[in-house]
Amino acid sequence: MIWLLASALLFSLGAYGVLTRRTAILVFLSIELMLNAAALALVSLARLTGSLDAQVVVLFIIAMAAAEVAVGLGLIVAIFRRRETTNIDELRQLRW
Amino acid sequence: MSVGFWEMVVLFLLVLSGLAVVRLQNAVHAALALIANFLLVAGVYVALEARFVAMIQIIVYAGAIVVLFLFVIMLLSAANANVGLDLLPRLPWAAALGALGLAGVLVYGLIRYQPAANPPALGGGLPQALGPLLYDPEKWLFALLAVGFLLLVATVAAVVLVEPERILAATTHPAHPSQKEEKVEVGP
Numbered sequence: 714m715i716w717l718l719a720s721a722l723l724f725s726l727g728a729y730g731v732l733t734r735r736t737a738i739l740v741f742l743s744i745e746l747m748l749n750a751a752a753l754a755l756v757s758l759a760r761l762t763g764s765l766d767a768q769v770v771v772l773f774i775i776a777m778a779a780a781e782v783a784v785g786l787g788l789i790v791a792i793f794r795r796r797e798t799t800n801i802d803e804l805r806q807l808r809w
Numbered sequence: 810m811s812v813g814f815w816e817m818v819v820l821f822l823l824v825l826s827g828l829a830v831v832r833l834q835n836a837v838h839a840a841l842a843l844i845a846n847f848l849l850v851a852g853v854y855v856a857l858e859a860r861f862v863a864m865i866q867i868i869v870y871a872g873a874i875v876v877l878f879l880f881v882i883m884l885l886s887a888a889n890a891n892v893g894l895d896l897l898p899r900l901p902w903a904a905a906l907g908a909l910g911l912a913g914v915l916v917y918g919l920i921r922y923q924p925a926a927n928p929p930a931l932g933g934g935l936p937q938a939l940g941p942l943l944y945d946p947e948k949w950l951f952a953l954l955a956v957g958f959l960l961l962v963a964t965v966a967a968v969v970l971v972e973p974e975r976i977l978a979a980t981t982h983p984a985h986p987s988q989k990e991e992k993v994e995v996g997p
Contacts (some may be wrong), residue, residue: 715812716922719820721915723827723846725908726892730831732904740837740880744842746830749870753850760857763928769942769949771862775869776956781965782874786881787970791887803919 718759721756737789737799747800750777824851836882847871860936882988 723746730743752771759767793799826849834855847870854863866956932938 714919714922715816715820716857717919717922718916719823719853721919722820722824723910724915725912726824726831728877728911729904729908730812732907733831733901736836738878738885739839742836742839742878743831745843745874746827746846749847749850752866753853756857756862758858759859759931760933761924761928763925763931765931765934765938765942766948768859768862768931768934768939771859772865772939773949773952773956775862775865776960779869779874780959782877783963783967786877787967790881790884791970793888797954799885809908 714757714761717754719775720750720757723747723753725752735800735802737792737801737804738786740801741785741789745763745778748774818851819849823853837859837879837884838910840878840882843878844871844875847875859932860930861934863934863938 727743727745727747727750730746731740733741734740743771752774755767755771755774759765759771790798792804798804812858812923818964821981823846826846830839830846833842847866851863854860854866945954
């Protein structure tokens with residue numbers, strides 16, 4: 714149970730980071746924190762319910778996170794090359 | 810729910826390292842705090858009978874992913890990008906309020922949850938227990954193949970995204986004046 718609490722706290726901290734950070738790479742870092750909190754919740758629920766399926770899902774989450782980081786950081790580098798900034802207040806072409 | 814001393818210590822350290830990730834001004838320090846957080850979570854996984862997941866967590870998350878982060882942070886720092894040293898948190902109290910509200914909702918859902926009395930053992934979460942599930946055609950085999958394909962696609966996409974000028978020139982919109990020519994070299 715205490716690890717579910719830890720997961721909730723870490724997820725909220727990650728959300729705070731996403732809302733306050735102003736550079737794309739640190740927003741991305743906070744998203745990783747949230748993703749890891751979700752994985753922690755799954756593992757502690759696997760322990761609480763005695764089902765190994767949740768642990769398999771966590772393995773998939775980790776593999777997906779690796780793919781996501783590769784593409785996301787590639788995007789950040791590509792954006793930096795074209796705009797010379799990664800400040801998300803200046804990257805507002807997609808914002809209405 | 811009885812909480813041991815070391816569990817409290819680890820919970821405190823987890824929250825502390827999480828705070829460091831979201832509050833530290835230096836991006837490299839934030840990424841190092843993220844490594845500490847991931848290692849702590851890996852230790853928690855071992856305590857929760859998920860040893861294989863703990864190993865993968867250390868190798869992939871704390872190893873590969875954060876190293877990739879550090880690499881890009883240092884690449885951008887070398888190109889004089891602002892990677893967090895003087896970030897301006899707009900309305901930090903509003904964000905803190907939102908995060909606290911989110912935590913409240915999550916904890917509210919948590920205290921209503923009643924775990925089963927005697928859950929079956931997980932076999933330590935070792936590969937011997939996870940492997941048959943992972944390669945069972947009626948359970949997770951298709952997802953495993955899909956994730957493998959996803960990794961292949963992501964690798965190709967990452968290479969294409971950061972390829973120098975050739976592809977970039979072909980995709981740059983000519984009528985957009987805000988897109989400057991490349992002046993800063995940030996790639997190999």
